[in-house]
Amino acid sequence: MRTALFRSTATLLAAGVATLLPAAAVAAPTPSPGATPVNRAGTSFLTATPITAGQPVRVDASIGDHLYWSFPATAGQVHEINATVTFPKGRSGASTWTVDVFDGLRRRQACTAGAQTPTVDAKASNVVLGCTLREVRSWAEPWSADPLPGTYVVRLSVIELPEPDLGAPIDVDLLVGTIADRGASADDGELAAPLVPNTKAGTVLNAVPPVDADADDESGSLAAWLPDLGSRWVWTGIGGVLAAVAGVVGFAVTRRPRRP
Template sequence: MRFTRALTAAFVLLGLAAAPAAADSSPSASPSEGGDAPTTAGTSFRTAAEFEQGQVATADGAAGDYLYWSFPADAEQRPTVKATVKLPETHAAQTWRIDVYDGLRRRQACQWGAQTRTADAGTSSLELACVLRTVRAWSEPWANDPLPGTYYLRLTAVNVPASDLGVPVSAEVRVESKDVGGAAAVDGSLAEPLVPGIAVTSGSGEDDEDGKSAVLSAIEPEDGWSSGWWSDRWVWSGIGAVLAALAGIGGYALTRGSGRPSRVPPGA
């Protein structure tokens, strides 16, 4: 009876422990509540427009321009970058491309998605997508793994016909991430996230050569940088320890015998 009650209580505790882990593995696609999404794009890494995951950033430009945005991505997230380009009614065939770079300005490969697409003449819009690899909390110095920090998105048209150079276009970009959880956890973390990008925004800091206040990129995940210190792997490790203890208790209960030893008659 005692073993049955202990087993029931243990399963209740396991259910409570597994609930947060299941919640952490769900996609994080809710729009950010803080701040407004930018309506312009930068023209370089240095002037990239900052936006949060879940927001929709917009910008007007021209065919042949380089449009830059930046967003934060934390450990155990798998970001999906999407872009929509709206073209004028009259234009020649155009090929558009999105590229994503990490905080060290290393180009990150897309696992899948239409990173490059061609809009035929007269097409009103086209959509691009890039699913990045899962962001790791730590990596070897020689590796090219995506790490926590600022990520840069560059949108541009390639091989634009001379007749279409300068044709006005508009673009929308958005980023959503899936929280992969403990499956991507590693035994290590960065001392600081990779946020070396300089944003010409309001804030404290030394003046740059143009006389404007330059500060390190201020964007970060809504809940702050996790730096890889927590993952649901801790939960499942605890579950494994509880199951091992229950197995030991069950084995002892089955092998300890029937209880009191039988009395041996005197003189036997």
């Protein structure tokens, strides 16, 4: 009786594992067919290289570089970031790496799964990083840090390492995948516009046209030459007149009368 019970339990467990394994394989992000590989990365938020979900990235970099990529996200999507850093040459000590994700307001987003900050020893040939983001909401309270539709920035960097290893060559493979797309959620509102950061630094927005100085000089009106009533020149002149009057009055009061 017990043997039959054990056999039935083992059969159910095996069936459950066989059912879960294909689901896990489907959930893992894979490159999109025909996607053009990206072979460059930005060095700041303003120069982040734009990519799309399913577009593979492979770049050559150096230890100590901060690498940036950006990708769009819409409401209902769940994204997973996988990165692999390969060390062609040996290193002198252990190092700690991290992958951070920021939204359009540069708010750091939390990871629900994945090795976001792994540490590898000097003998390791590579390090694997991962981050699964929360589902993007269509609307959220201003004080919350919930993910909203817009542009997200991925930053890959090393945070702890021996100083002699700085500048050593590395190979970076990165892939952003959409593991779920549930569409718009039943939130209380909807974002008016996606959170897309302004990457055009130095561009003047809503510029006021300059005033022509020659046109002002040619006006010729007397009012244009007179200072305003609240100008310091007006009050300085009034103060000078009052000082002169006070001096004359004081001299007249204090001088001695002449003898006949």
